[in-house]
Amino acid sequence: MFYREAGQFKTSYAADQAIFPILQDRLFVIAVLAVAYLVIPFISTPYFLVTIMIPSLIFCIAALGLNVLTGYAGQLSLGTGGFMAVGAYATFKMTTMFPELNIVIVFLLSGVFAAAVGVLFGLPSLRIKGFYLAVATLAAQFFLIWLFNRVGWFSNYDPSGTISMPPRDVFGIRVVGSGAAPEVRYLMVLTLVVVFCLLVKNLVRSRMGRTWMAVRDMDIAAEIIGIRLMWAKLSAFAISSYLCGVAGGLYFAVYLRTVETIAFDVVLSFVVLFMIIVGGLGSVLGSILGAFFITAIPVILTRAPHDLGIPISVDMAQHLEVIIFGSLIIFFLIVEPHGLARLWQIAKEKLRRWPFPY
Amino acid sequence: MRAPATEAANATETGKTVLSAENISLTFGGLKALRDVSFDVKKGEIRAIIGPNGAGKTSMLNCINGFYHPQEGTITFKGVARRRARPDRIARQGIARTFQNVALFKGMSTLDNIMTGRLTKMHTNFLLQAIYWGPNQREEIAHREVCERIIDFLEIEHIRNTPVGRLPYGLQKRVELARALAMEPDLLLLDEPMAGMNLEEKQDMCRFILDTNHQLGTTIVLIEHDMGVVMDLSDRVAVLDYGNLIADGRPDDVQSDQRVIDAYLGVSHQ
Numbered sequence: 001m002f003y004r005e006a007g008q009f010k011t012s013y014a015a016d017q018a019i020f021p022i023l024q025d026r027l028f029v030i031a032v033l034a035v036a037y038l039v040i041p042f043i044s045t046p047y048f049l050v051t052i053m054i055p056s057l058i059f060c061i062a063a064l065g066l067n068v069l070t071g072y073a074g075q076l077s078l079g080t081g082g083f084m085a086v087g088a089y090a091t092f093k094m095t096t097m098f099p100e101l102n103i104v105i106v107f108l109l110s111g112v113f114a115a116a117v118g119v120l121f122g123l124p125s126l127r128i129k130g131f132y133l134a135v136a137t138l139a140a141q142f143f144l145i146w147l148f149n150r151v152g153w154f155s156n157y158d159p160s161g162t163i164s165m166p167p168r169d170v171f172g173i174r175v176v177g178s179g180a181a182p183e184v185r186y187l188m189v190l191t192l193v194v195v196f197c198l199l200v201k202n203l204v205r206s207r208m209g210r211t212w213m214a215v216r217d218m219d220i221a222a223e224i225i226g227i228r229l230m231w232a233k234l235s236a237f238a239i240s241s242y243l244c245g246v247a248g249g250l251y252f253a254v255y256l257r258t259v260e261t262i263a264f265d266v267v268l269s270f271v272v273l274f275m276i277i278v279g280g281l282g283s284v285l286g287s288i289l290g291a292f293f294i295t296a297i298p299v300i301l302t303r304a305p306h307d308l309g310i311p312i313s314v315d316m317a318q319h320l321e322v323i324i325f326g327s328l329i330i331f332f333l334i335v336e337p338h339g340l341a342r343l344w345q346i347a348k349e350k351l352r353r354w355p356f357p358y
Numbered sequence: 359m360r361a362p363a364t365e366a367a368n369a370t371e372t373g374k375t376v377l378s379a380e381n382i383s384l385t386f387g388g389l390k391a392l393r394d395v396s397f398d399v400k401k402g403e404i405r406a407i408i409g410p411n412g413a414g415k416t417s418m419l420n421c422i423n424g425f426y427h428p429q430e431g432t433i434t435f436k437g438v439a440r441r442r443a444r445p446d447r448i449a450r451q452g453i454a455r456t457f458q459n460v461a462l463f464k465g466m467s468t469l470d471n472i473m474t475g476r477l478t479k480m481h482t483n484f485l486l487q488a489i490y491w492g493p494n495q496r497e498e499i500a501h502r503e504v505c506e507r508i509i510d511f512l513e514i515e516h517i518r519n520t521p522v523g524r525l526p527y528g529l530q531k532r533v534e535l536a537r538a539l540a541m542e543p544d545l546l547l548l549d550e551p552m553a554g555m556n557l558e559e560k561q562d563m564c565r566f567i568l569d570t571n572h573q574l575g576t577t578i579v580l581i582e583h584d585m586g587v588v589m590d591l592s593d594r595v596a597v598l599d600y601g602n603l604i605a606d607g608r609p610d611d612v613q614s615d616q617r618v619i620d621a622y623l624g625v626s627h628q
């Protein structure tokens with residue numbers, strides 16, 4: 001009843017192809033953006049921003065990246081952590097070599113290094129598919145972590161291999177490093193997420209996206225309509241790794257600030273994979289929902305007993321968190337194997353028909 | 359339906375050869391799928407390939423569009439002889455096809471499936487696509503218009519936004535034809551476009567094939583088991599049996615050829 005498209009006739013292909021063709025969707029997105037920019041930074045505690053919003057937003061970019069590769073182009077990858085590490089170390093090396101370089105530009109450039117590495121490790125995808133490809137990307141994951149551990153140059157010869165983000169200003173405002181306000185860090189990451197979501201959404205509804213989906217759905221048929229499989233797969237690896245690289249740079253510089261390679265180990269690859277599975281494969285919205293779900297739920301669960309005044313030990317709380325978190329994931333996958341994004345879709349269909357049952 | 363087919367036959371009698379396959383031999387291990395087969399396709403005609411199951415009809419199409427590489431023989435398309443070309447290269451040269459068992463992109467809508475047929479004709483780079491607004495949008499709209507004309511032509515307006523996985527088989531075959539037409543091919547290969555259809559769907563499909571041939575001037579190679587359809591639609595018929603070309607000519611001549619009758623009755627192999 002409230003959500004309906006009746007009466008909204010498209011009179012041009014441009015209107016029909018618009019990013020949010022339905023008025024209510026447009027209003028909803030505007031409302032979410034307004035809250036994200038104008039409300040959250042002013043009412044949130046620094047704790048909420050730092051432990052939930054900032055990491056969730058950073059993982060949005062990583063999940064978006066993996067979704068391009070796995071959800072849209074159908075290439076399974078377990079190398080996300082490795083590609084994020086490339087972004088992190090590229091950020092560190094660039095900003096220590098050229099301290100004057102604008103840190104936002106450093107982030108954007110870090111992705112380029114990750115993209116190059118991604119293309120390199122994407123080469124096996126020309127020969128192998130599915131689980132075999134996943135194993136090949138796993139090799140990339142282990143190799144990259146080993147490399148950053150082994151070669152001192154990457155960590156500027158720090159004895160323990162740790163890298164720390166030095167403070168950097170943009171237009172006189174401290175955005176990263178010690179002294180950067182949570183609100184500023186939040187707004188910077190939020191803006192990057194909005195921009196990347198928009199760019200990726202545009203890509204996937206254009207030629208590039210259809211090329212990827214064609215390869216995902218049936219590579220033989222993709223070839224007979226003239227798609228060069230090599231180009232299609234490697235472009236997916238490049239853009240996916242680019243996004244993962246930028247996310248890695250932010251994960252290091254804005255969220256953790258001091259990292260060892262262990263932060264980017266294979267667990268991280270799986271975490272991002274869970275995000276897109278729970279959120280929805282082949283969906284930009286799914287990447288966002290998945291990133292927030294997987295990042296925020298554990299934090300909320302950990303704090304819940306304390307906030308509710310239930311006296312249980314820290315150990316017990318941790319075990320409970322894992323159990324509940326795992327059950328939630330299984331529950332959602334059973335209820336809707338196509339992810340949270342699909343649940344949202346279904347909710348909208350219900351709203352459209354409301355108050356009638358069908 | 360008969361009259362237009364004969365008319366077309368007369369009109370294309372003098373047509374230039376678009377594709378010629380010479381002495382094609384294809385073996386899988388010990389199995390000879392094609393033995394020394396030669397045949398040609400003239401511009402503007404509907405060329406049928408018939409034969410019993412396993413005769414090598416699909417293999418022939420696979421050779422033409424680069425899936426299989428025959429051990430011997432040459433294929434010449436638009437005057438250029440080729441050996442071992444990749445399917446995507448051949449698609450770009452102007453050959454489109456449909457498959458015996460539908461090969462659509464299941465996760466995409468009808469419209470998006472048809473739009474994939476335009477991919478090789480779109481040129482904005484990925485940065486412009488990411489920005490969308492501007493050149494990319496203009497290109498999207500221009501190609502959308504072409505696809506909408508094809509959608510009208512094949513009468514599938516009502517399923518424009520339906521995911522193709524949900525469509526009944528007959529409509530899926532039609533969407534696959536639409537995708538092939540979106541490529542604006544010079545040569546269209548149809549592998550049993552009417553298999554598994556009911557009478558009404560078959561009649562529609564026949565009409566679409568004839569309209570494609572007449573209105574768009576597309577040259578068509580057609581594999582079909584329904585003899586009535588073949589006789590009505592095609593200008594010339596090639597008959598394969600156990601990988602051999604046993605007859606080639608006008609439908610009436612082929613139909614009365616003793617070897618063809620034997621092949622279909624299975625006489626020669628008993």
Ligand SMILES: Nc1ncnc2c1ncn2[C@@H]1O[C@H](COP(=O)(O)OP(=O)(O)OP(=O)(O)O)[C@@H](O)[C@H]1O
Pocket residue numbers: 386389390391409410411412413414415416417418458
């Ligand atoms: N990729 C392959 N590997 C091995 N054998 C093959 C392959 N493709 C086809 N064949 C064999 O080649 C022969 C011809 O097959 P083809 O598919 O061309 O027949 P067809 O005339 O299209 O038959 P149908 O009417 O059943 O579609 C068959 O014996 C088949 O088993």
Ligand SMILES: [Mg+2]
Pocket residue numbers: 415416417458549
């Ligand atoms: Mg066949």
